[in-house]
Amino acid sequence: MRALLSRIFLPFGLVTASILIFGCGGGSGNTTESSQTATNPGSNVQPITVNGGPDFNFVDGAFTSVTVCVPGSTTNCQTISGILVDTGSPGLRILSSALTVSLPQQTNSTGSPIAECAVFADGVIWGPVQTADVKIAGEQASSLPIQVIGSPNFSNIPQNCTSQGQPEDDLASLGANGLLGVGQAIQDCGPACAASGNLGLYYACPSSSSCTETAEGLAQQVQNPVASFATDNNGVIIELPAVSGPEASVSGSLIFGIGTQSNNGLGGATVFGTDAFGNFHTTYKNTEYQSFLDSGSNGIFFLDTSTTGLPVCVTVHFLYCPSSTQTISALNIAEAGTNGATANVTFSAGNGDSLVSNANDHAINNLAGPQPGMFDFGLPFFFGRNVYVAIEGKTTPGGTGPYLAY
Helix, strand or coil, X not given: CECECECEEEHHHEEECCECXXXXXXCCCCCCCCCCCXXXXXXXXXXXXXXXXXXXXXXXXXXXXXXXXXXXXXXXXEEEEEEEEECCCXXXXXXXXXXXXXXXXXECCCCCEEEEEEEECCEEEEEEEEEEEEEECCEEEEEEEEEEECCHHHCCCCHHHHCCCCECCCHHHHCCCEEEEECCCCECCCHHHHHCCCCCCEEEEEECCXXXXXXXXXXXXXXXXXXXXXXXXXXXXXXXXXXXXXXXXEEEEEEECCCCCCCCCCCCCCEEECCCCCCEEEEECCEEEEEEECCXXXXXXXXXXXXXXXXXXXXXXXXXXXXXCEEEEEEEECCCCCCCCEEEEEEEECCHHHHCCCCCCCECCCCXXXXXXEEEECHHHHCCCEEEEECCCCEECCEECCEEEC
């Protein structure tokens, strides 16, 4: 999910994402996902599984569980499964329908509750900002601002929010019990929202039927949990096995920290400097485009038919449908003004209609579709790679973040 920028829901739970635009219900999940198996055990390792998600119809989504507690409590806690791991956004967002603990509401200086409208390409996520102690593996972020999606106490969504997209505030529309945003940014908006209350993201709600746009300080914004950990707080690694063809599920690891323990070194990975939201560039057919790596997108979405020569599917028209699987070659380039790294990249684009025809297949390595003018390297790019995401301003063996590496 590309935090606060773009997100596209597709049939069978296909989704790309980006909130501000970055760039997913029901049922309480009070147990961890028992099918997960960590490939790199350690106190900083959280199991993830690519499967159908909590509603069993997601494709190429990496899911995990998180534990949220009332701040300061060790007993008033809940572990929620079916949370989509998203390198394309910062911040934890949980469906109200999946949350059973009552968390403290964030308010402004006049006592008005604060809510957020997170804007994606295909819709918006609306709900209050509340505070929780967030526990994942052996790590904890204390008193972290998170977003609770679809709270019944905030059912009147401001027109300034709905005008930006269709609300996606339940399991059927989101496809997940929540989002775990572990991208390069620390806050989900940053200095812009701290300086201005006219961006359409944060709202003060003195009553349930009256919400107005407001500025939101950096410390009060929805935060990347990893940046608030006491240790292992400079980034994450996503490790997933290679997928040779459609599979029912695969398991891997979300590892916290880069170069902070023996299990999270950079090794021979190539480091690409990015901007604060993870953007770099890709050259294809001698033209350079904006790019990003986004585990919350369930395909590699790039360019358009006129540029690639790949036909769009008849049934699943958000995907490409070449008659035979095509190998795409391009050149990835670090963001201008960073470290100047370059590396060739290849990936495949298969026939989307055929690939998603079996409802039991949830891990597919060659889903691709159009995204005019850019490259969104979604979850298929992560299969068979260790992908590193370094957080802005954090020191790592590969330099100071933000960057990505693989």
